[in-house]
Amino acid sequence: MTRFALRLVVPALILLVWWTTSAGSTSPFYPPLGEVLGSFQDTWLFARFGSDVVPSVLRLLLGLAIASAAGVAAGVLLGRNRSLARAFNPIVQFCRSVPGTALIPVSVVLLGIGDGAKVVVIAFVCLFPVLLNTIDGVRGVDPQLEDVARSYRLTRAQRLTAVLLPAAGPQILAGIRTALGMAFIMMVVTELYAATNGVGFVTVSARNTFDVPQMWAGTVLLGLLGVAVTALFLALQRRVLRWHIGMTGRN
Numbered sequence: 001m002t003r004f005a006l007r008l009v010v011p012a013l014i015l016l017v018w019w020t021t022s023a024g025s026t027s028p029f030y031p032p033l034g035e036v037l038g039s040f041q042d043t044w045l046f047a048r049f050g051s052d053v054v055p056s057v058l059r060l061l062l063g064l065a066i067a068s069a070a071g072v073a074a075g076v077l078l079g080r081n082r083s084l085a086r087a088f089n090p091i092v093q094f095c096r097s098v099p100g101t102a103l104i105p106v107s108v109v110l111l112g113i114g115d116g117a118k119v120v121v122i123a124f125v126c127l128f129p130v131l132l133n134t135i136d137g138v139r140g141v142d143p144q145l146e147d148v149a150r151s152y153r154l155t156r157a158q159r160l161t162a163v164l165l166p167a168a169g170p171q172i173l174a175g176i177r178t179a180l181g182m183a184f185i186m187m188v189v190t191e192l193y194a195a196t197n198g199v200g201f202v203t204v205s206a207r208n209t210f211d212v213p214q215m216w217a218g219t220v221l222l223g224l225l226g227v228a229v230t231a232l233f234l235a236l237q238r239r240v241l242r243w244h245i246g247m248t249g250r251n
Contacts, residue, residue: 063122075134133175137168
């Protein structure tokens, strides 16, 4: 309870300062917090939750899932085969250097403005943190673990699922967590420029129509979504890596 209370102190202070400094504000760009919360309730809790929040989250999760599956599979393959890794290293370095925002016009031309284009961009950007972390994690597995697995005559599939992936799991999940932050950014960016729905689309539309309270409400919602998605991922990570947490004493 003490730890939970400490986590609430700074957000509560920020809200208090925001409420105090914005109360009675006549600036069109800095409305009172009460107006922002009212717009948040009207827009996101009722009118646009199903039509905009749900599609945004689904695009984010689908893109991240595709990137995680492809990144882990390719990372295991490249991590175990150094010749193959050297052959693919130039194209990997080239692709990871391309900014995600530069891909949006290309995706619009090739795939249109539908959900598919957004998912492809999110998955492409998120692929490389997972891929590179998986390669490093697989290469860093203790050789003695593999020797023990061979002595027990485990098959390749058993060594992969029972030894290799669990041993590389902390680094793989670290890469997925990095990709999660990038996925969130790309979710918003793709909705700012080429979308007909989504949180980013509604927020930029509010800016264009000078509905400043709704613009602020969209920004607050994005922050809350980021906190919620990260908290769910950390809970999943603690469950998957409970053996690692028990060994290291980290929480």
